[in-house]
Amino acid sequence: MRGLAGIAAFAVAIALMPAFVTSGYALNAMIMTLYAALLGQAWNVLGGFGGQFSFGHALFFGTGAYTMAVLQVNFGWNAWAALPAALAAGGAIGAAIGALTFRYGLRGSYFALVTLAFAEVFRILANTFQFTGAGVGLMVPLSERAADMQFATRAGYLYLILALVLVGFLVSWWLKHSRYGAWLQAVRDNEESAAALGVDVLRVKLQAIVVSGVLMAAGGAFYVQYLHYIDPHIAYGPAVSVEALLAPIIGGMGTVWGPLLGAALLHVLGETTRNLMGDAPGINLAVYGIVLVLMVSFLPRGVMGLLGTRRAARAAGDA
Amino acid sequence: MLEASGLTKTFDGLTAVEGASLHVERGTIVGLIGPNGAGKTTLFALLSGFLGPDAGRVVFLGRDVTGLPPHLICRLGMARTFQIVQPFGAQTVRENVAVGAHLRHRGRAEALAHAERIAHAVGLGAELDKLAVNLTIAGRKRLELARALATGPALLLLDEVLAGLNPQEITEVIPVLRGIAAGRDGTPGVTVLMIEHVMQAVMNLADRVYVLANGRMIAEGAPAEVTSDPAVIEAYLGHGAAERLRRAYGAAHAA
Ligand SMILES: Nc1ncnc2c1ncn2[C@@H]1O[C@H](COP(=O)(O)OP(=O)(O)O)[C@@H](O)[C@H]1O
Ligand SMILES: [Mg+2]
Numbered sequence: 001m002r003g004l005a006g007i008a009a010f011a012v013a014i015a016l017m018p019a020f021v022t023s024g025y026a027l028n029a030m031i032m033t034l035y036a037a038l039l040g041q042a043w044n045v046l047g048g049f050g051g052q053f054s055f056g057h058a059l060f061f062g063t064g065a066y067t068m069a070v071l072q073v074n075f076g077w078n079a080w081a082a083l084p085a086a087l088a089a090g091g092a093i094g095a096a097i098g099a100l101t102f103r104y105g106l107r108g109s110y111f112a113l114v115t116l117a118f119a120e121v122f123r124i125l126a127n128t129f130q131f132t133g134a135g136v137g138l139m140v141p142l143s144e145r146a147a148d149m150q151f152a153t154r155a156g157y158l159y160l161i162l163a164l165v166l167v168g169f170l171v172s173w174w175l176k177h178s179r180y181g182a183w184l185q186a187v188r189d190n191e192e193s194a195a196a197l198g199v200d201v202l203r204v205k206l207q208a209i210v211v212s213g214v215l216m217a218a219g220g221a222f223y224v225q226y227l228h229y230i231d232p233h234i235a236y237g238p239a240v241s242v243e244a245l246l247a248p249i250i251g252g253m254g255t256v257w258g259p260l261l262g263a264a265l266l267h268v269l270g271e272t273t274r275n276l277m278g279d280a281p282g283i284n285l286a287v288y289g290i291v292l293v294l295m296v297s298f299l300p301r302g303v304m305g306l307l308g309t310r311r312a313a314r315a316a317g318d319a
Numbered sequence: 320m321l322e323a324s325g326l327t328k329t330f331d332g333l334t335a336v337e338g339a340s341l342h343v344e345r346g347t348i349v350g351l352i353g354p355n356g357a358g359k360t361t362l363f364a365l366l367s368g369f370l371g372p373d374a375g376r377v378v379f380l381g382r383d384v385t386g387l388p389p390h391l392i393c394r395l396g397m398a399r400t401f402q403i404v405q406p407f408g409a410q411t412v413r414e415n416v417a418v419g420a421h422l423r424h425r426g427r428a429e430a431l432a433h434a435e436r437i438a439h440a441v442g443l444g445a446e447l448d449k450l451a452v453n454l455t456i457a458g459r460k461r462l463e464l465a466r467a468l469a470t471g472p473a474l475l476l477l478d479e480v481l482a483g484l485n486p487q488e489i490t491e492v493i494p495v496l497r498g499i500a501a502g503r504d505g506t507p508g509v510t511v512l513m514i515e516h517v518m519q520a521v522m523n524l525a526d527r528v529y530v531l532a533n534g535r536m537i538a539e540g541a542p543a544e545v546t547s548d549p550a551v552i553e554a555y556l557g558h559g560a561a562e563r564l565r566r567a568y569g570a571a572h573a574a
Binding site: 177178179182183185186189190192193194195196197198199200201 | 367369388389390393394398399400401405406407408409410414417418419421422424425426427430466467469470
């Protein structure tokens, strides 16, 4: 319950932010950080809690984004009606990929590569079809009304992404405090043992990839509403897949606060790099790569691992 | 309670288990012994659903469970431990055992409380908050036992839970096993089928013993009976050993 109180306090603090901060730059920074946190939370469900590392989470992101855009642009749907469809599409793709990979026992780098390959296939498909706007992409008509899930002020978008991140938080908290979460982490740590204790390993993994896909699709839907535009490279390119896995790896995989923490650190890092070295193309990715290698080598449990050393030391009984 | 007949398993060319049958009655402790590589662990995998047999049948509690996946067999009430311990290393002892407890307890708090009771029962009460990776071998063996026990089984398959323990640790664990089998504090007794190399334990605990050698069941009976069976002695010590032993024994008496 203390964990829930922390999440509530965080939500209140962010919700109060527009009352004190009017700078569009600062609000945008907060929105983009929360957005990165949402992608991280999505990846963390499957990768952090479930131990199934995906390199292709763009698959779910892009599917959510395109469902949102196509339904509005081609079919004239209201954005609020399109959102549940986008989430369902992300979950359905998750179920399909899960059925294709987990059923055949694909794990580790094989699973990672298959997700990457599927994201690439979807990028090519989106580039081909007219109804997704092909290479040009889709532009969502501007209509800055809450009824169309668009907002005239940054504060509106802040509340929208905050609501989605809160869902991500509640899912993460639930994974820490539920039977399903215990099963998922058992599968992550040892599939044979989990099965020996009555855990339906395949089912648990499928459920995790569906939940992860739904959250990631929410990120895609938000992207479309905030920036009014999507194209194949943004939707299904590797950048968003990398962004999704970077935040929890840096912040702490399989933790409730890791993705947010990682997203915040990445944001600061990104801004610092830009200030120091300008907007040289690819420089951000190079820095991310270095950070990733450093994290994996020296802090495999992420920044949360550092913060948690006291608790871990107690748990290890070497006090 | 458990009735296996004609179980056979071949690994590309090598027949690990060949036509093995066994029978475990409710409320008993049955031992399964045999030289290294005899196929004991493979037989456990066949019983618990981790491997599908090439031939033969497993009937558990009156149900044909041949070919069922392991999690379903566990749900029916057969739990196993692994000879090579497989803890959830990054999790605490309490969390490890709670995974087992969740099979019969949906709520997190109940599962954790049940895990605590079980951990105390197997002598892990002082290490509840330790990470599983930080346990000693003896601790990990107890953890295997605790997790399996937490699933509330009717039948426990124990694969060498005493291997790697020192004599004192063995002496400590034997009463724990007896307590599990007999049931205590109002918990029902658990039927046990145990693979064991530590003869002291087998002689001490088992009501009946099966002997597996080269994948075949070569003997069955009371522990004392089986360990003096010439076929068993030969399986352990090599061809002609029983005859040599008998002669040596006879010579000693004559002198
Ligand atoms: N998965 C496997 N693949 C191939 N051979 C195996 C496998 N598991 C066991 N074996 C072989 O089967 C035989 C029996 O092994 P095992 O059941 O572990 O014996 P025990 O537990 O009695 O020592 C051994 O020769 C072993 O090498
Ligand atoms: Mg063995």
